[in-house]
Amino acid sequence: MKISQQNLAGGQGRNFVNMERLIVIAILVVFFSTVVNAFGISSSYWRGNPYQIPPGETGTVGLRLQNMGTDEDVTVRARLVGGGEIANVDEKDYLVKAGTKDTEVLVEIKIPETDALGTKYVVTVTFETLSQTEQGVVSVGTGIDTSFDVLVVEAPPASSEIEIGTTTWIIVAVIIIILAIFIIWLVRKGKKPVRKSERAR
Amino acid sequence: MKTKVFYIGMITVLVMFFLIFYFGNFNLRNAITGRLSSRETNASISVVGVSPVTITVFNGTLTGATVDPTEDSNVSIVFYAVISDNDGAADINTTFVRANFSRTGEAAYHNNSCSQIGANLNTTSKNFSCTINMPYFASPLPWNVRVMATDLGNKTFFYNWNDNSTFTYAQLQAIQISHTALTWPSVAPGDINQSSNNDPTIINNTGNYNITNLTFQGFNLYGATSFINVANITISNSTGLSVECNPSNRTAGGTNVTVSLVNGTNVQIPAGFILRNDHTSNNNETGQEALYYCITTVPSNIPSETYSTTKGWVIKLI
Numbered sequence: 001m002k003i004s005q006q007n008l009a010g011g012q013g014r015n016f017v018n019m020e021r022l023i024v025i026a027i028l029v030v031f032f033s034t035v036v037n038a039f040g041i042s043s044s045y046w047r048g049n050p051y052q053i054p055p056g057e058t059g060t061v062g063l064r065l066q067n068m069g070t071d072e073d074v075t076v077r078a079r080l081v082g083g084g085e086i087a088n089v090d091e092k093d094y095l096v097k098a099g100t101k102d103t104e105v106l107v108e109i110k111i112p113e114t115d116a117l118g119t120k121y122v123v124t125v126t127f128e129t130l131s132q133t134e135q136g137v138v139s140v141g142t143g144i145d146t147s148f149d150v151l152v153v154e155a156p157p158a159s160s161e162i163e164i165g166t167t168t169w170i171i172v173a174v175i176i177i178i179l180a181i182f183i184i185w186l187v188r189k190g191k192k193p194v195r196k197s198e199r200a201r
Numbered sequence: 202m203k204t205k206v207f208y209i210g211m212i213t214v215l216v217m218f219f220l221i222f223y224f225g226n227f228n229l230r231n232a233i234t235g236r237l238s239s240r241e242t243n244a245s246i247s248v249v250g251v252s253p254v255t256i257t258v259f260n261g262t263l264t265g266a267t268v269d270p271t272e273d274s275n276v277s278i279v280f281y282a283v284i285s286d287n288d289g290a291a292d293i294n295t296t297f298v299r300a301n302f303s304r305t306g307e308a309a310y311h312n313n314s315c316s317q318i319g320a321n322l323n324t325t326s327k328n329f330s331c332t333i334n335m336p337y338f339a340s341p342l343p344w345n346v347r348v349m350a351t352d353l354g355n356k357t358f359f360y361n362w363n364d365n366s367t368f369t370y371a372q373l374q375a376i377q378i379s380h381t382a383l384t385w386p387s388v389a390p391g392d393i394n395q396s397s398n399n400d401p402t403i404i405n406n407t408g409n410y411n412i413t414n415l416t417f418q419g420f421n422l423y424g425a426t427s428f429i430n431v432a433n434i435t436i437s438n439s440t441g442l443s444v445e446c447n448p449s450n451r452t453a454g455g456t457n458v459t460v461s462l463v464n465g466t467n468v469q470i471p472a473g474f475i476l477r478n479d480h481t482s483n484n485n486e487t488g489q490e491a492l493y494y495c496i497t498t499v500p501s502n503i504p505s506e507t508y509s510t511t512k513g514w515v516i517k518l519i
Contacts, residue, residue: 040272040375040408049342049372068272069377069407101271128515140402143418143517144374175217182213186206 037142038069039076039096041127050120050149056113057155063125063146065094066101073097075130078105082124086110086150089125111152119152268335270373273407275334278302278368282315282348285326292352293327300331302344310335315348338409338477338488341372375408376475376518391501394446401440401491404516406475414519415473415490419462422508427500429508431462435495438471446495461497467517 042064045051053059067074074096080089088108096103107123129141270276282300286292298315315331322328331348346366379402386398406412419431437445437459448461457471470492480488 036377036379038272038375038377038407040373042269042371042373042408044267044369044371046341046372046410064269066269066272066373066375068274069375101269128517130513139513140378141513141515142376142378143515144376145517145519146374178213178216182209 036070037074037129037140038067039074039127039129039142039144040066040068040101041144041146042066042101043146043148045148047122047147047149050151051109052151052153053109053111054155055111055115055117055152058108058110061107061109061123061148063105063107064101065096065103065105065127067096067098067103068101071098076127077130079126080107080124081126081145082147083121083150086112086121087123093130109150111150115152117152117154121150123148123150267369267371269371270335270337270339270409272373272375273337273377273405275336277332277334279330279332280346281318282329282331282350283322283326284329284350286352287325288352290321290323290325290327294351294353295327295329297349297351298329298331299349300333301347302333302335303347304340304342304344307340310339335370336479337373337375337407338479339370340477341370341409343367343369370409372410373408374410374412374518375406376412376516377405377407378516379403379405390499390503392499393497394443395496395499396440396443396445397494400493401485402494402516403485404475404490404492405480406477406488407480409477410518411477412473412475412518415470415475416467416517416519417462417470417492418465418467418515418517420510420512420514421464422510424504424506424508426506427503427508429500429503431464433461433496433498433500435459435461435497436468436470437493437495438473438490440493443495445493446497448497459495465512467515467519470516 043061045061051059051061065076076094076096077092078089078094079091080087086109088110089105094103094105105125105127107125109123124145124147126143126145128143268276268278280300282298284293284298295317296314298317299311299313300315301309301311303309310333312331312333315329318328318330329348329350344367346368386395404415417436419434421431422429435446435448439445439458445459448457448459460468460471462468470490473490475488475490478488483489485491
């Protein structure tokens with residue numbers, strides 16, 4: 001932004017000031033450095049649709065950056081501004097290439113073991129585009145605060161894919177015993193001594 | 202003797218099977234089959250009639266999955282449905298397989314011509330591919346996947362109403378700000394209430410998030426020896442009769458129409474809410490917001506030089 005004041009020769013006192021205000025042309029121009037500024041953030045979790053995790057567990061929520069509305073790459077700075085007691089994010093600049101929607105920012109969630117079921121947290125990450133600053137130009141960037149709920153829930157039951165219950169073990173034991181008895185019987189039967197009369201034949 | 206052994210052996214085997222299936226409750230059988238504890242669930246339902254048609258919506262990458270919207274555009278969602286007819290695959294009407302995504306309170310999105318993929322799966326089934334375009338402003342949360350098919354025989358039309366085929370459309374927060382250069386008409390030091398002559402800045406909601414809080418963060422402009430306080434600049438969502446220059450302007454309900462910027466502070470944009478919608482009507486209301494600018498006071502005692510800021514101004518969605 002440039003402001004000009006010109007001192008005109010030959011004018012004195014109040015007339016000088018009036019002439020100055022009439023004649024001086026200060027064209028105030030504020031240039032925004034970009035034609036279009038746009039980016040987006042998609043998330044599988046948000047306020048009212050929580051990320052659910054049991055106490056003592058660690059999980060990850062992915063926030064996906066998009067830059068589909070412009071032809072230029074955009075750099076976005078991420079900062080964690082809420083929920084820091086359970087969340088952690090790599091606070092750095094992320095380059096989001098034009099025409100892409102898969103630049104992922106990972107938010108690590110770690111829940112204390114002592115948390116009660118039903119405890120709710122709100123995690124907020126703020127994103128702002130980085131604008132080039134230069135003399136005479138005021139750049140306007142875009143910012144988005146993304147928030148999502150985290151809900152502490154009960155751990156799911158263990159998988160029963162290869163679980164063998166007590167009843168099954170009993171059944172297997174019974175079967176083995178029966179087979180063992182049967183085999184022993186067969187073996188002993190096979191070892192019975194042959195009578196003399198049968199040998200003579 | 203051999204007969205006795207044979208009968209004892211048979212009895213033993215029969216006892217084993219009895220114990221397994223009566224007391225084991227299939228646990229042992231399940232444990233040794235290597236079957237997974239979870240698998241994709243194919244929902245199917247049959248029409249009871251002369252020529253029943255079975256519809257199975259199947260796509261492991263869609264059912265139960267989350268799909269990301271695409272900023273300011275549509276996303277093409279592909280899924281597959283198996284149509285079966287006990288009277289034979291030839292009895293399936295291949296020109297009448299349709300699909301939609303539906304959700305209570307929302308407009309549905311349709312495909313009226315799903316297409317068969319490849320040859321018949323078997324003597325009674327065909328596989329169809331359906332593609333439905335979802336716009337960026339469609340509601341987040343689960344959407345129902347519905348398929349309708351019929352056969353050439355009894356002309357039965359049927360949707361798979363009773364299965365649980367759904368997918369989740371993710372939330373997308375996105376805005377697009379359009380601007381080239383902001384200019385003012387001829388001004389002089391000491392002038393007041395100078396509106397920009399080429400605004401507004403257009404802010405488009407290009408996601409499916411209902412924006413209820415938009416803020417504007419400005420910073421003072423500094424020269425070598427002086428500065429211009431950004432509080433001399435006001436913004437408004439209205440124009441006409443210099444309304445954008447008067448911070449005391451309010452609606453009948455007392456809502457601010459015009460606000461002054463504050464150095465380094467997120468100032469709420471008046472009526473800064475843009476509900477998710479198709480913004481292409483470009484009426485400054487539907488899915489869109491317009492911002493107007495005014496310099497309320499041009500400082501009269503600042504020297505002639507270039508003023509700028511080391512921090513960019515930010516329009517922010519909160």
